Amino acid sequence: MPAKVQELILRLTTIYDIAKKTGYSPTTVSKVFNNYPDVREKTRVKILETAKEMGYLPNANARSLTTKRSWTIGILFVEATGAGIRHPYFGAVIESFKKIAVSKGYDLMFISKDVGGLRSSYVEHCKIRGVDGVVVILSSNDDPDFQELLDSGIPCVILDSSPEKAHSVCSDNIEGSLQALRYLHSLGHRSIAHISGGLNTFAGDQRQQGYEQALRELGLTFRKEYITSSDFFSMESGYDAMNGLLALPDPPTAVFAAGDLLALGAIRAVQDRGLNVPGDVSIVGFDDIEMSRYITPALTTIRQHTEQLGSVAAEILTSSIEEQDTAVKSVMLPVELIIRDSCRPVT
Amino acid sequence: MPAKVQELILRLTTIYDIAKKTGYSPTTVSKVFNNYPDVREKTRVKILETAKEMGYLPNANARSLTTKRSWTIGILFVEATGAGIRHPYFGAVIESFKKIAVSKGYDLMFISKDVGGLRSSYVEHCKIRGVDGVVVILSSNDDPDFQELLDSGIPCVILDSSPEKAHSVCSDNIEGSLQALRYLHSLGHRSIAHISGGLNTFAGDQRQQGYEQALRELGLTFRKEYITSSDFFSMESGYDAMNGLLALPDPPTAVFAAGDLLALGAIRAVQDRGLNVPGDVSIVGFDDIEMSRYITPALTTIRQHTEQLGSVAAEILTSSIEEQDTAVKSVMLPVELIIRDSCRPVT
DNA sequence: CACCATTTCGAAACCGGTTTCGAAATTAAT
DNA sequence: ATTAATTTCGAAACCGGTTTCGAAATGGTG
Numbered sequence: 105m106p107a108k109v110q111e112l113i114l115r116l117t118t119i120y121d122i123a124k125k126t127g128y129s130p131t132t133v134s135k136v137f138n139n140y141p142d143v144r145e146k147t148r149v150k151i152l153e154t155a156k157e158m159g160y161l162p163n164a165n166a167r168s169l170t171t172k173r174s175w176t177i178g179i180l181f182v183e184a185t186g187a188g189i190r191h192p193y194f195g196a197v198i199e200s201f202k203k204i205a206v207s208k209g210y211d212l213m214f215i216s217k218d219v220g221g222l223r224s225s226y227v228e229h230c231k232i233r234g235v236d237g238v239v240v241i242l243s244s245n246d247d248p249d250f251q252e253l254l255d256s257g258i259p260c261v262i263l264d265s266s267p268e269k270a271h272s273v274c275s276d277n278i279e280g281s282l283q284a285l286r287y288l289h290s291l292g293h294r295s296i297a298h299i300s301g302g303l304n305t306f307a308g309d310q311r312q313q314g315y316e317q318a319l320r321e322l323g324l325t326f327r328k329e330y331i332t333s334s335d336f337f338s339m340e341s342g343y344d345a346m347n348g349l350l351a352l353p354d355p356p357t358a359v360f361a362a363g364d365l366l367a368l369g370a371i372r373a374v375q376d377r378g379l380n381v382p383g384d385v386s387i388v389g390f391d392d393i394e395m396s397r398y399i400t401p402a403l404t405t406i407r408q409h410t411e412q413l414g415s416v417a418a419e420i421l422t423s424s425i426e427e428q429d430t431a432v433k434s435v436m437l438p439v440e441l442i443i444r445d446s447c448r449p450v451t
Numbered sequence: 452m453p454a455k456v457q458e459l460i461l462r463l464t465t466i467y468d469i470a471k472k473t474g475y476s477p478t479t480v481s482k483v484f485n486n487y488p489d490v491r492e493k494t495r496v497k498i499l500e501t502a503k504e505m506g507y508l509p510n511a512n513a514r515s516l517t518t519k520r521s522w523t524i525g526i527l528f529v530e531a532t533g534a535g536i537r538h539p540y541f542g543a544v545i546e547s548f549k550k551i552a553v554s555k556g557y558d559l560m561f562i563s564k565d566v567g568g569l570r571s572s573y574v575e576h577c578k579i580r581g582v583d584g585v586v587v588i589l590s591s592n593d594d595p596d597f598q599e600l601l602d603s604g605i606p607c608v609i610l611d612s613s614p615e616k617a618h619s620v621c622s623d624n625i626e627g628s629l630q631a632l633r634y635l636h637s638l639g640h641r642s643i644a645h646i647s648g649g650l651n652t653f654a655g656d657q658r659q660q661g662y663e664q665a666l667r668e669l670g671l672t673f674r675k676e677y678i679t680s681s682d683f684f685s686m687e688s689g690y691d692a693m694n695g696l697l698a699l700p701d702p703p704t705a706v707f708a709a710g711d712l713l714a715l716g717a718i719r720a721v722q723d724r725g726l727n728v729p730g731d732v733s734i735v736g737f738d739d740i741e742m743s744r745y746i747t748p749a750l751t752t753i754r755q756h757t758e759q760l761g762s763v764a765a766e767i768l769t770s771s772i773e774e775q776d777t778a779v780k781s782v783m784l785p786v787e788l789i790i791r792d793s794c795r796p797v798t
Numbered sequence: 799c800a801c802c803a804t805t806t807c808g809a810a811a812c813c814g815g816t817t818t819c820g821a822a823a824t825t826a827a828t
Numbered sequence: 829a830t831t832a833a834t835t836t837c838g839a840a841a842c843c844g845g846t847t848t849c850g851a852a853a854t855g856g857t858g
Binding site for chain 3: 475476477478482488489515516517
Binding site for chain 1: 463508509510511512513515516521522523536537538539542543545546549553554555556558559560561562563565566567568569575578579580581686690715716718719722741742744745746747749
């Protein structure tokens with residue numbers, strides 16, 4: 105052990121110290137902190153008082169060791185996309201998740217494929233750390249390590265996915281796509297393209313399905329070249345995708361993007377060509393990130409209730425950890441079309 | 452203990468199991484995993500092999516209990532602003548911080564003022580969890596709990612601040628303001644306002660100082676009404692602040708916003724009044740968040756090297772945890788003016 | 799082959815809690 | 829005042845590792 109660490113060890117007071125000072129046994133001290141009924145009121149207050157005097161703080165590691173409960177929830181999101189925590193959608197969801205989880209006594213820890221500086225699987229990481237549960241955000245379904253996690257028996261709640269094995273919370277993506285397309289259709293648009301988020305994510309897949317379903321519903325013809333698949337939900341890929349669409353001999357008059365960031369990139373691409381949104385192309389996004397209200401043109405989009413997604417996920421996960429109810433819960437939250445300035449009737 | 456938890460306890464294999472199976476003692480097994488030199492190669496491989504066979508994974512809690520090293524780093528950011536993790540700047544910094552920290556064997560855990568569902572101080576939370584160090588992002592200097600943390604002896608690295616007591620990493624905020632103002636000045640602007648991030652944050656304070664310093668340097672008169680103090684670095688407060696400036700009898704021709712989000716909000720406010728950026732007002736931001744390239748007009752801004760901020764912070768903190776060198780390190784990273792489309796010479 | 803130096807290993811104590819179960823102390827009942 | 833019922837408490841084992849220090853095994857040497 106390095107000298108620095110050694111030196112820094114501020115020996116904290118333990119229940120043994122309290123026991124010695126009060127004259128009671130460590131057992132009794134422990135019972136006080138765990139609200140056991142078999143300790144007399146007088147001794148309870150005495151122990152509590154000296155605990156406060158001595159600045160006692162429980163040692164979470166010691167407690168976890170015996171109780172097998174770490175009061176820690178792992179956060180897992182796909183690192184591959186590079187978007188990670190930087191995507192405003194995730195940030196918002198994590199924040200609301202955190203708020204609920206913390207209020208219930210849990211702390212959040214990032215779970216990655218490295219542990220102790222070595223490569224590992226998610227499950228290994230979780231078991232080593234002894235997390236009580238895991239919240240998974242934007243998983244790519246095809247990751248075997250992720251599947252292994254679902255099978256591991258560790259309580260999981262997945263956002264934007266819906267495996268049979270684990271709890272899940274997601275928005276009604278298909279309905280969102282329908283609403284977007286119906287709206288564009290109502291404005292007279294008939295050539296509507298889709299910037300997909302990619303089929304390797306649940307959300308991307310669902311929204312694309314919804315897009316295709318809407319085409320059928322509205323009697324529009326499906327055109328393969330009108331679906332551009334961006335792998336990530338990033339502005340950059342939205343930008344590239346839109347450029348592809350604009351280069352088409354017969355470009356669409358409207359575009360439904362599977363994410364707001366994609367939409368922002370797309371808008372930029374339109375503008376870079378000297379064209380105008382919504383003048384030349386109407387664009388609808390998905391997510392309603394905070395930013396969308398403030399850009400020009402303000403983005404018409406499908407709002408997800410991110411705060412609720414996070415809090416519902418937290419409720420589900422914590423109760424899954426604490427209750428014996430084994431039924432897998434699968435919640436789908438409604439979405440909402442937010443009309444702003446990025447769409448216009450065809451002329 | 453709830454039945455569910457009890458039931459789920461997948462008794463993991465321990466070093467004792469390995470000891471029993473191989474015939475060696477737990478001591479020797481432990482030595483193998485800790486690379487002690489006094490174990491013969493033959494027994495090392497045998498232990499390692501059966502460990503793999505049995506699916507052994509170390510128990511981090513048990514290890515932490517004896518070694519007093521949790522290999523956990525606490526992340527702390529001010530929750531008060533509501534911005535929290537949602538701000539793209541933080542997200543980016545945390546991500547690069549995480550990358551380095553994880554590669555060195557640390558995991559990241561959020562530190563809040565709640566622990567175990569009860570109100571607590573940051574220090575208490577840290578001690579209970581036994582984190583090895585803490586990274587603080589955008590602290591508001593006036594929080595006493597935060598000061599207590601700095602005094603606690605727990606290794607800390609602070610971003611966007613520069614206390615004497617702890618390591619710190621920040622951008623050269625003052626230089627950034629100077630560059631922004633000089634640039635606007637070079638375009639002929641003489642009435643330049645400042646949307647401040649607020650004086651209760653280090654970055655906000657520094658940037659405002661830089662603004663005032665630049666005014667003097669450039670021989671411009673300081674006008675109190677040209678500084679609008681927004682409390683948070685949010686689009687909304689940027690929007691409000693800009694509205695205030697535009698309502699002035701003598702509105703500025705250029706605005707230097709202390710953050711990109713503030714700038715985005717400001718741009719929106721200008722546009723909502725039927726005015727144009729940069730036609731009627733030139734705007735410079737600060738941060739260069741990814742978004743800034745994609746909005747219209749693309750934002751001219753002062754780039755912070757977020758990735759480097761995060762990685763340098765991680766390097767400093769981990770070495771502060773591991774080395775005996777007690778000198779407090781204070782790193783200031785250069786900034787860079789990124790010229791895009793949100794400014795124009797005065798006509 | 800005896801002797802000494804190295805290697806290699808393990809017993810035991812410890813880290814800071816929790817929990818079972820029985821004993822002691824107190825109260826209630828007769 | 830006994831006895832029975834209840835409270836209140838603590839000894840001890842355990843959770844899964846780490847580390848010290850001494851003993852045993854091995855190797856080398858004369």
